[in-house]
Structure formats: C-alpha cells, structure tokens
Amino acid sequence: MPAELIFNVAVGGVLTGLVYGLMALGLSVIFGVVRVVNFAHGEMMTLGMYAAVVLFGSLGLDPLLMLVPVAAALFVIGYILQSTLINPFVNRPEHSQFMLLVAVAMIMVNGLLMIFGPNARNTLVSYALDSYQVGPLIIDAVRLYAAVAAMAVALALFAFFKLTPTGKAIRACADNYLGAQVVGLNVKRLYAFTFGVGAACVGAAGCIMVLLIDVTPQIGPAYTLLAFVIVIVGGLGSMPGALLGGILIGLSEAMAGLFFVPSAKGMFAFAILVLVLLLRPQGLLGKKA
Amino acid sequence: MSTKSSDQNPVVSGIDRRSALAGIAAGTAAAVAPFNIVKAQDKVLKIGVILPRSGVQAFFGQSCAKGAEIAEEVLRQVGYDQKFEILNADFESNVDVARSRAERLINDGAHVLVGPFDSGAAMAIAQVTEQRRVPFVCNIAAVPQLTEQGYKFVFRIFPTSVDLVRNGLLGFKDIFAATGKTPQTAVFMHINDTFGQANKAAIDRLFPTADMPFKILDTIAYDPAARDLSVEVAKAKATNADLLMVVSRLNDAILLVREMVKQRWEPMGIMSPGSPGMYEAQFFQTLGKYSDYAVSVVPWYNPTTKLSAMVGAAFNKKFPKDSLVGNIFNVGFTFESIMVAVDAFKRAGTTDPVALADAIRTTDLTNRLMIGGPIKFDAKGQNMNVGSAVLQNFNQRPSVVFPKDAAEAAPVFPMPGWSQRA
Numbered sequence: 001m002p003a004e005l006i007f008n009v010a011v012g013g014v015l016t017g018l019v020y021g022l023m024a025l026g027l028s029v030i031f032g033v034v035r036v037v038n039f040a041h042g043e044m045m046t047l048g049m050y051a052a053v054v055l056f057g058s059l060g061l062d063p064l065l066m067l068v069p070v071a072a073a074l075f076v077i078g079y080i081l082q083s084t085l086i087n088p089f090v091n092r093p094e095h096s097q098f099m100l101l102v103a104v105a106m107i108m109v110n111g112l113l114m115i116f117g118p119n120a121r122n123t124l125v126s127y128a129l130d131s132y133q134v135g136p137l138i139i140d141a142v143r144l145y146a147a148v149a150a151m152a153v154a155l156a157l158f159a160f161f162k163l164t165p166t167g168k169a170i171r172a173c174a175d176n177y178l179g180a181q182v183v184g185l186n187v188k189r190l191y192a193f194t195f196g197v198g199a200a201c202v203g204a205a206g207c208i209m210v211l212l213i214d215v216t217p218q219i220g221p222a223y224t225l226l227a228f229v230i231v232i233v234g235g236l237g238s239m240p241g242a243l244l245g246g247i248l249i250g251l252s253e254a255m256a257g258l259f260f261v262p263s264a265k266g267m268f269a270f271a272i273l274v275l276v277l278l279l280r281p282q283g284l285l286g287k288k289a
Numbered sequence: 290m291s292t293k294s295s296d297q298n299p300v301v302s303g304i305d306r307r308s309a310l311a312g313i314a315a316g317t318a319a320a321v322a323p324f325n326i327v328k329a330q331d332k333v334l335k336i337g338v339i340l341p342r343s344g345v346q347a348f349f350g351q352s353c354a355k356g357a358e359i360a361e362e363v364l365r366q367v368g369y370d371q372k373f374e375i376l377n378a379d380f381e382s383n384v385d386v387a388r389s390r391a392e393r394l395i396n397d398g399a400h401v402l403v404g405p406f407d408s409g410a411a412m413a414i415a416q417v418t419e420q421r422r423v424p425f426v427c428n429i430a431a432v433p434q435l436t437e438q439g440y441k442f443v444f445r446i447f448p449t450s451v452d453l454v455r456n457g458l459l460g461f462k463d464i465f466a467a468t469g470k471t472p473q474t475a476v477f478m479h480i481n482d483t484f485g486q487a488n489k490a491a492i493d494r495l496f497p498t499a500d501m502p503f504k505i506l507d508t509i510a511y512d513p514a515a516r517d518l519s520v521e522v523a524k525a526k527a528t529n530a531d532l533l534m535v536v537s538r539l540n541d542a543i544l545l546v547r548e549m550v551k552q553r554w555e556p557m558g559i560m561s562p563g564s565p566g567m568y569e570a571q572f573f574q575t576l577g578k579y580s581d582y583a584v585s586v587v588p589w590y591n592p593t594t595k596l597s598a599m600v601g602a603a604f605n606k607k608f609p610k611d612s613l614v615g616n617i618f619n620v621g622f623t624f625e626s627i628m629v630a631v632d633a634f635k636r637a638g639t640t641d642p643v644a645l646a647d648a649i650r651t652t653d654l655t656n657r658l659m660i661g662g663p664i665k666f667d668a669k670g671q672n673m674n675v676g677s678a679v680l681q682n683f684n685q686r687p688s689v690v691f692p693k694d695a696a697e698a699a700p701v702f703p704m705p706g707w708s709q710r711a
Contacts (some may be wrong), residue, residue: 005524008552009520012523118411118541119346119347119348131552135555142551212516213516216347252367253520254520257524258520262520262521263481263512265512
C-alpha cells in the first residue's frame with residue numbers, strides 16, 4: 001500500500017477526529033460538572049446543524065461565520081433546558097435522568113422531522129470541493145478549516161474554565177459541591193450555565209459538522225452514541241480526554257477503513273471502547289474513582 | 290306441544306306465526322347484509338403502497354410516491370374506470386419496519402401491495418404477502434431471489450440484478466465502440482446492502498464470460514449509511530484504475546463524486562451497470578457541473594409513447610416545481626405497478642386475492658411507458674420484457690445515448706477532468 005495513501009487517510013482521520021472531539025467536549029463538560037449524562041447530545045448537535053443550514057440557505061451565511069451566533073442560541077436553549085427541566089432530576093436516580101433526556105431527544109428529532117422533512121440537507125459553500133496539495137499529500141480544505149475551527153473553540157473553552165471567574169466557579173462546583181455552596185456560589189445557576197456551555201459547544205460542533213456531512217433529523221442518535229464512545233475512551237469528565245478520544249476514534253475509523261473492510265470501519269470505535277473498558281476503565285485521561 | 294291462540298295465527302312453543310315470519314325475515318336480512326357490504330367493498334380495490342418515505346432512501350420513496358399520486362388521473366384517461374384507493378405506508382428505509390408495515394396494510398384491508406423500491410424490504414414484504422396470500426407487485430427491486438422462492442403471490446415488473454448487469458456491461462461496450470476509447474482497468478465500488486451485494490454477485494457471475502476490455506483491479510464495498518467516503522475513494526484512487534464502475538444509491542453517489550473532486554481523482558469515466566443515483570434530480574442539484582458525464586445503464590422510459598406523454602402531463606400538472614426526467618424512473622415503475630394491479634382487478638372483477646393473483650399472472654399490458662415489450666409475467670412472477678437504456682448526463686440532465694433509435698445525444702468518453710468543466 002503506497003505510503004502517501006496511508007498518510008493522506010491518516011491526516012483526514014485526525015482532522016475529522018478533532019471535530020468529533022469538539023462534539024464530545026460538550027458532553028464531557030456537562031457530565032464533569034452537572035453529573036448528568038446528556039442523552040440528547042447528538043440531537044442538540046443536529047439542532048446546530050439545521051440552524052447553520054437555514055442561515056446558509058436563506059441568507060447565504062457561511063457556517064463557520066455563524067459559529068458564534070449558533071453557539072449562543074444553543075447556550076440559551078441549554079440554559080433554559082437545565083434550569084427548568086433537568087435541574088429537578090439532578091438528584092434523582094440515573095434512570096430517571098436517562099428517560100427524561102431520551103424523551104427530550106425524541107421530541108427534538110420529531111420536531112425537526114416535522115419542520116424540515118426527512119430529506120438530507122447540506123451547505124454547499126464555495127470552497128466545499130477545494131483541496132490543498134502539498135507534495136503527495138492532498139488535504140481537503142473543508143476538513144482543514146473545520147479542524148482549525150474546532151481547535152479554536154476547544155482552546156476558547158479551556159481558557160474560559162482556566163482564566164475566567166465563572167469558569168473557576170464552575171470548576172469549584174465540580175470539585176466540591178458542598179464547599180461551593182458554603183462559599184456562597186449559586187450552584188443551581190452555575191449548573192444551568194455549564195449545561196448552556198456544553199450545549200453551545202455541541203452547537204458549534206454542529207455548525208462545523210454540517211460542512212462535512214449532510215444532515216437529516218435522524219442522525220442525532222448515532223452521534224450521541226459516538227460522543228459517548230469518545231468521552232468514555234478519553235475519560236468521562238476530562239476535557240483533554242474528550243479531544244484525545246475524538247482524534248483516536250477519527251484516526252481508527254480512517255485506518256480501519258483503509259486496512260480492513262471499509263463497510264465495517266464503524267465497528268472499530270466500539271472495539272477500542274471495549275479495550276479501554278477492560279484495560280483502563282477510567283479512560284485514557286480520566287481519574288480513577 | 291303447540292297451542293292455538295287463533296286459527297289465523299297458530300302459536301308454536303309460545304311464538305306465533307307472525308313473529309316467526311318476522312324473525313325469519315330479519316334473520317335473512319342480517320345474514321345477507323354483510324355479503325351486500327362486502328360486495329359493495331369489492332367494487333373498490335385497496336392498493337397498499339409501501340415505500341421508504343423517510344430515512345436514507347427518502348428521496349426515492351417520495352419520488353415513487355409521485356407515481357402513485359398521478360395514477361388515478363392517468364388510468365382514467367387510459368380507460369380504467371375501476372375504483373381504487375391508495376393506502377400509503379412508510380417503512381423508513383428499514384427492512385424490519387417494512388415487514389410490520391406490510392402486515393398493517395393487509396390488516397387495514399389492502400387487497401394488493403405495491404412497492405417497495407428496496408431489495409431487502411422487498412424480500413421481507415414478500416414473506417408477509419405470501420403467508421397472508423395477498424398479491425404483491427414489486428415496482429423496483431433487483432435481488433434475484435425475490436422471484437426464485439416459488440412464491441405464488443409475488444410479482445415483479447423490474448429486472449433482476451443479473452439482467453441489469455448483463456444489459457449494463459453491454460451498454461458499456463456500446464460506449465467504448467462509439468467513442469473508440471477503451472479503459473484497460475477498472476475499480477468497482479458498491480454499496481454494501483442487499484441490492485449492492487446482488488449486483489456484485491451478478492458481476493462476479495457475468496464478468497468472466499462477458500468479454501469486457503478491462504479487468505477489475507479491486508472491489509470496494511461501503512456502508513450504505515456512511516456519511517463520509519473519503520477513505521473508500523482514496524483506496525479506489527490508489528489503484529490507478531482507468532474506470533470507476535459503481536453500484537450506488539443517491540446519497541452515496543453524491544458523496545463519491547464530491548470526494549473524487551476533492552481528491553482530484555479523474556478516471557476516464559464513472560459508469561454504473563444498473564443502479565440509481567446518478568440520474569436523479571438531487572444528484573444534479575447538489576453537484577452541479579460535476580454531475581455531468583456520469584453514465585448509468587438502467588431501465589428507462591420511452592419518451593415517444595402516448596402513455597409517457599399522459600404521465601408527463603399529469604406529473605407536470607401536479608408537481609410543477611419538480612423535474613419529470615429526474616423522477617421518471619421511480620414514477621414510471623410505480624405507476625406501471627399500480628396499472629398492473631388495476632388491470633388485474635378489471636379482469637378479475639373481484640378483490641379476492643387468489644383471483645387477483647391469477648389475473649396478475651395472466652397480465653399482458655402493451656400500453657407502457659418504460660422501455661421494453663409488454664408486461665408479461667413468467668411462472669415465477671418475473672416480468673419477461675424489461676429493457677435498459679444507456680444514459681449519460683449532459684447539462685445536468687440525463688440523456689439517452691443508446692439505443693440509437695431513442696438517443697438524444699452522442700456519448701462522451703473519456704469524461705473531461707473536473708477543472709475543465711464549464
């Protein structure tokens with residue numbers, strides 16, 4: 001097998017993986033702080049994708065330029081969702097949280113189906129079919145821009161949690177719930193804020209993802225599952241772990257498609273999941289319980 | 290022991306004659322009434338149209354559905370005044386759902402089923418209709434086994450994958466002969482579902498003796514639900530094959546061409562020996578100039594027939610914003626399937642499923658819009674007369690290049706590179 005083929009495919013896998021990582025980052029943020037597993041994660045990404053499709057279709061606005069407004073819109077949705085619907089369930093059994101969020105997911109899927117119908121939609125931007133050639137390496141332009149945007153959003157998120165007072169307060173809630181309350185932090189509001197941030201993150205991922213794949217209302221569940229695989233592989237609650245998990249899964253899918261049967265490449269992500277659960281159950285960068 | 294209440298009205302065991310006569314009359318009316326209702330129902334044929342109206346094949350299902358929607362108007366014009374009612378069902382591009390939807394349609398009173406576009410779903414539905422002894426007229430599905438299982442209630446107007454591929458390979462030769470250019474090598478990519486595998490099996494069977502001028506360097510199967518085919522296209526490109534031979538559906542055909550453009554892979558041609566996708570309206574809308582020059586050898590409509598003109602007029606009236614040519618494959622076969630059902634109903638004069646099936650078995654419909662001879666079924670329920678046309682895309686529209694007597698344009702091979710497209 002030619003070396004340039006392997007290299008081309010590997011680069012493509014890493015670039016895709018970065019976008020996966022951003023998608024999973026939102027899930028990791030939400031779980032790491034609020035301790036709620038967002039089973040509507042993929043559906044929220046689908047909302048972001050459709051927002052980008054509508055803005056592109058009606059106003060000709062590039063999805064990459066609409067990152068911030070779409071993320072802001074999803075932040076508001078996530079904030080309201082958490083403060084009204086999810087907050088009462090935070091201390092309830094996990095199966096109740098699961099059923100609530102699955103119900104929310106189904107409402108989103110069917111709502112999108114009613115509004116947009118089942119046909120696939122995309123954003124055919126002017127550079128959609130461009131590529132860069134560097135020697136034998138051909139890099140898909142859209143995938144490159146998407147990966148750069150994903151990295152930028154991830155870095156912004158890290159900076160938010162590391163450097164801003166609100167970010168530090170959220171980390172305090174995650175580290176010590178009681179202590180955070182004792183020092184006077186409004187934990188409920190911070191939980192809602194965090195859920196909003198997670199939703200904004202996945203909304204941004206949706207804006208980026210719509211450049212790579214076509215959107216239909218039914219793709220949400222597959223990406224919820226993929227996000228779970230990534231955060232479990234990377235370490236639940238670990239933000240760097242989510243990015244690393246995304247890159248690993250993106251790369252493994254690409255390599256599996258190249259060296260094994262392309263039609264079965266999706267199963268390798270689950271094979272990695274099983275290995276991680278057996279050998280390092282806390283995930284690659286997760287902390288042991 | 291009888292007692293007499295009067296001479297005119299003898300009483301037997303407490304019931305007088307008047308009451309007895311009234312009771313007999315009421316009982317007779319009650320006994321006959323259901324048959325009257327059934328007889329009235331016999332006058333309306335219920336056709337269950339089962340299609341993938343959502344999911345990955347939603348475009349095809351909705352396109353086929355347009356054929357069902359114009360059927361009543363066109364069949365009246367043709368001279369069928371039998372009443373029929375369409376019962377619609379969506380199997381969501383999911384084979385398991387197809388089975389349950391077929392059951393539900395039959396429970397809802399469907400006398401005959403038409404559909405489903407997909408080979409896997411067709412196999413599942415055929416099992417149901419055979420068990421329930423309800424005729425099933427398959428509009429589009431190529432898997433050979435559908436009519437090889439000895440089913441008595443399953444009929445198919447579409448060719449099998451073997452016939453599709455046989456016609457496809459012959460069509461390829463026509464193009465090479467007409468242009469004087471011949472590829473030496475090819476890479477074969479196919480969708481990994483029932484339809485794709487059936488076509489692959491047909492190619493494996495026919496290719497060795499088809500005397501084709503090229504050899505197949507590699508075969509690459511891909512997931513029907515894949516949203517990214519970059520790895521598959523990279524593998525195909527790495528073979529350095531002259532020709533891309535593809536068995537695809539719509540969404541994956543779009544993904545394939547997009548990736549080929551991004552990865553700057555310019556083979557001599559992209560040719561399909563009998564699969565959907567590259568002549569569909571959405572393929573042109575999405576890819577624009579990059580959709581041109583792709584070749585599909587498929588069963589197609591004959592634009593010169595009267596019935597084609599009627600169907601075209603009805604379609605354009607009902608769907609003014611849609612392209613007839615971009616939908617005619619799906620519309621044509623679905624319409625013809627409904628025509629077969631209504632024609633059988635006319636000859637059988639009843640909705641009894643066994644009688645309907647017997648009538649379908651003796652169908653001989655010469656008034657068609659699709660290329661080929663009369664619709665006639667063999668003992669296995671397979672239509673014996675379906676032809677194929679060679680289509681090539683020009684100016685974002687499929688044009689017939691063979692057979693010559695229906696040709697609208699001359700073939701172009703090899704195709705211009707991506708950067709040379711106007």
